[in-house]
Amino acid sequence: MKIGIPNALFIRDKIPMYSKFLNYNNIDTVISSDTTLKTIEDGVEIATSEECIASKIFLGHVQELVNLYKNNYLDAILVPRVYKEKNNIEACVKAMALYDILTNIFKDVKFIDVNVDYSKNITYFKSLINLGITLEINHKNRFFGAFYALQEQKKFEKNRYMKQFENINFKRKNVLVIGNEYIVNDKYIKKLVLSSLNNVNIIFACINNKVNRYKNISEQVYFSNSINVMNGVEEYIDFIDACIFITGFPCATDSLINEMIKERIRNIPYIEIMVDENTSSIGIVTRMESFSDIIEGRIYI
Amino acid sequence: MKYYVGIDIGSISTKGVVIDENNKIIASDYIWTNASPIDASKRLVNSLIKKSKEEWLNNIYGIGTTGSARKLIGKIIGATSIKNEITAHAVGTISKYPDVSTIIEIGGQDSKIIIIKNGVVIDYAMNTLCAAGTGAFLSSQAKRLGIEVKEIQDYYKRANNPAKIAARCTVFAESDMIHKAQIGYKKEDLIAGLCNAIVENYTNNFIRGRRIEDKIVFQGGVSRNSGVVESFKSKLNKEIYVDKDSHLLGALGVAIISKSESKGDKVKLNIKDIEYKIREKECAGCSNNCQVVYIYEEEKLLDTIGNRCENCKTNI
Structure with a gap:
């Protein structure tokens, strides 16, 4: 069979x-x-x-x-x-x-x-x-x-958890990628969004919802996949230099938490990228390139 | 003296500047892109060369491109720096206003907000799904009312009782505006309503929780429209600066970036007067099926854009 x-x-x-x-x-x-x-x-x-x-x-x-x-x-x-x-x-x-x-x-x-x-x-x-x-x-x-x-x-x-942790490299800028596992680990979306992000160390936050760290952001969360995303943020927030939230269009569960996460990641460069089947790489490339510049923080003048 | 060239190829217009070591603009030009970036860049480069004095033409140490066609033109022209428009605009603006904190930019098809702290971009937002509240919105509504875009500011000044128009969507705004016209609103009140609607749309979409601090610089084509500038001033209750060269700041920024990235080698500003062919094709080389743009210089493959691997170069 x-x-x-x-x-x-x-x-x-x-x-x-x-x-x-x-x-x-x-x-x-x-x-x-x-x-x-x-x-x-x-x-x-x-x-x-x-x-x-x-x-x-x-x-x-x-x-x-x-x-x-x-x-x-x-x-x-x-x-x-x-x-x-x-x-x-x-x-x-x-x-x-x-x-x-x-x-x-x-x-x-x-x-x-x-x-x-x-x-x-x-x-x-x-x-x-x-x-x-x-x-x-x-x-x-x-x-x-x-x-x-x-x-x-x-x-x-x-x-996976150990690998994610081993992936943190303090010699480079660490960028945390959060979102639902099936979005951030999807090969096509990963390539579409992250291929123009160079010279940084990318960490994917995929945490099991058995951990209760999310309560630091909000006591009550309705959906289990929101909990996973929030746990990911809480797990890595002390080690990261920037954060990218990849969300699929239209995702109801993400729309309930994106403002909360933005509030939590206050002092770190943060960007939310929304993808759908019509998303062309051109719009994303411009956003990701300028986000790389923000992470690099280079002064040209 | 060393000189640097910056070219900003936008959706509506193509801008070019030549700067010296002190970031002073010594030549500039502004032409329409007319949906043909290669042709526009050819015309722009030729016009810059014509305006040139021998001295700078032979002492160029960096060429930068920015704008939506930056990669295509950058590859054809042999640019030393290719930079996204957000960074380029920020650098250009900082060079003129070192204490700038907020850049409001409303162009033909996109609008952005850029937040700067100590000379570094720390946050930005860009319109994603639609072009409501951009220059395209304003010009299509002006057309509907039968007036020129340039006249908008005169109408704005005459308005006493601006109409309330929803700007979240161009189609809704249009039906809103027509409805207001049918019940007797004057044209100037409708125009003032449109300008306010653009500002309303911008504050709802971009400012959302961001702290807007002085100094605020307003750029892009719409910044030329004093109606919208006035409306921003009253909405934000802050002084808004509009530079006389605001349309050139992206090109200026990328010229400065090419200066900082220059390796000290001389480069030649030259765009050959030959046919560049562009072919777009879905590559079948692997399962990614990238939409690849092939650039040919007289039948010879010059470069590709949009590919995720090198398979497309062998699988034409």
């Missing part, structure tokens, strides 16, 4: 976990390739105009997997539904709706859904067990699979 996993949106961050679980139970996984211009074009073709750039990219990734499915290379595509990753903290509404959107768009494709909802005690562990039941995996294997999968995810997050 072969199952496809879209390498985008909320799912991407959990790929190590889902892959480990499926591979442990002798199911092959196919992960969609990195975002390219074609991915975005494919996504835009399917999406409604109101959807955000991240979900357009997501649809492009699913389209790639659907093509494989239609060529009988895949047996199903995994699309988890996330409601709450913590009690009282919601995931973005997109994370709840993905499966239903996809079953509506691609009617003859087999999607596998699995719910995560901490308010109903469906943790990631439980959701993996449920996934095992759906896939008719026996009791022992699904239990061990879920156990190893969570360990794998923990290891991945720890490694």
Whole structure:
């Protein structure tokens, strides 16, 4: 059996976990390739105009997997539904709706859904067990699979965290890039925004929402991805010389926190870059070049 | 004496200056770009050369380009410095007003705010998604009212009761303005309303929480319009400075940058009178599918713009 996993949106961050679980139970996984211009074009073709750039990219990734499915290379595509990753903290509404959107768009494709909802005690562990039941995996294997999968995810997050920290280089200017993981770590967006930022050390803030550092900025935050962004800011704020907030257009969760973050990063050069599928590199290049000049702080006269 | 050239190729106009070691402008020109930056730069360079005295033409040590076509023209002309317009404008303005804190710039299609502290840019903002509240907005509304852009300031002075016009969107502003005209507002009140609307739009979009400190310098084409300048003064309740060379400050800035980046080698100001061909193509060399601009100098590939890797040069 072969199952496809879209390498985008909320799912991407959990790929190590889902892959480990499926591979442990002798199911092959196919992960969609990195975002390219074609991915975005494919996504835009399917999406409604109101959807955000991240979900357009997501649809492009699913389209790639659907093509494989239609060529009988895949047996199903995994699309988890996330409601709450913590009690009282919601995931973005997109994370709840993905499966239903996809079953509506691609009617003859087999999607596998699995719910995560901490308010109903469906943790990631439980959701993996449920996934095992759906896939008719026996009791022992699904239990061990879920156990190893969570360990794998923990290891991945720890490694990423350590790597981010090792990346800080005090001999150069450190620029923190914040935003939702699926935006700042998307290869296409990364290249579009950061390719003209030279001679600086770039740190990506991807922090798990289990940390409570965000409370320094705001006691109450509604969305879990906002918490991740805020935790990222708090984690690195003492080490950085500048900060770039990359936000997808139109992102509701980012729009609730960008002013708060701006307030927090007061005395450091800060810029917010908004990207959508129409964003040309020309406008961004001018902004990033002048931002580099601000970071450098060179006096020409 | 060493001399430096700065060229600012904007969307509407192309500006050029020649400065000496003391940042004094010794020659300048201002022409329309007419959507053809290569042609405009040719005309500009030729006109600067014509105005030249032998002495400076043979003693150029740096050429800088800025503006939206800076990379294209920079590559054709062999510029020693290519700089974004925000830094260039800031440097040009600081050279004339060393104590400047805020630069307000409203041009043909974009508007910006630049905040400066101790001679260094510390913050800026630029319009992103639309051109409401820029020069293009003002000129299209003036056309609608059947008056010349130049006349706007005379109308502004005559207005007693400026109309309230929403400027968040050019289309809404237009319907707002027509509605006000239909219910009997005078033309001068509508014009004054438009000028106020530009200022309103600017303060809503750019000033948002930023502290505006003296000295404030206003630049860009719209700064030539005293109606908008007056409106800014009353809104911000501060003195606003408009330089007589405000349209040249970007070019001046990039000339100064080329001076500071100069390696001490002489360069020649020359733009060959040959055909430059520009071809735009989506490269298929890798999965990035960059929109690459190929610049040809008589069939020979001179350079490319917009590529993320070198594959496009072999995959034409």
